[in-house]
Amino acid sequence: MLFGVAGVCFGASWALFRSKKTIITLQALCSASFITHYLLIGAVSGASMSSLSLSQSLMIASGRRNRALTVLYWSTLPAMMLLTALTWHGPASLASGLGLTLAACGRWQTSVLRLRLFFVAGSLAWIVHDTLVGSPFGCTANIVNLCFNLWTIRALLRERRETMGTPALAAAA
Template identity: 35%
Template structure:
């Protein structure tokens, strides 16, 4: 049940346009996935979800204080400590790497840059979810990638990749005809 609800909230977060709305929906998803990973016995991911909740509580604010900024920064060494102390091999390494990429994403003030980091974090997180056996996590990753890519598309992030080449100059004989 928590997997389905987490999947729904995570998918919703990718469809929202505002930074604060995205982070709020992600916090809901993270809370639900924290319980999901607890039930699966994926301790590293569960603890990373908890640290992510701290980050989202800080970054959802428009102007976090220096103290909150420090708290945000302290989640990085805490995440590395969690990965080491709850080591489950590649699952822990992937969880920590995904967390660090999401950390960089949450720090961004521009939604487009935030989404780019979230795409990278999602790809790495999919590796963790595959090893953890989290079907809902993998479906959430697939939906998240689609949603973030649609958001990037709507923002015009891919326009330079699909520009049409300029038309070829017409020959002089065609121009005079």
């Protein structure tokens, strides 16, 4: 239970921040918590995908990109396919693999707005996984994360519109 609660705290809180470094750090802590949580409830695919998610977060945390890092980072997707097959547990495995793939695309983005958009989609896949494996902690973390991300995306889009000097009448329409 402790790891599930920690996963909820880290997983729900990262969406409140705007700094990519903070977001990635909290995502890494969330993944580390959910690895153990999923293992304890027997959701091996979820634990495997969380392990790859942790690896992705650690790789991208520095903010530096080079050819070797790019190859290493994207090699987690073939690893995801292999681990999904090895830990196959029906639709739950498919949902966790899809959630990881969308998260990988999100983490790679340089724009925090695009990162959030990918994570909205990824959260939906993880909610399916967590529902199928019976993880109320995973569902809670992803539902809260989804809501916070949608709220923050709305604020970012409003800011963008205001800084672009959109006339008040056009913005109200």
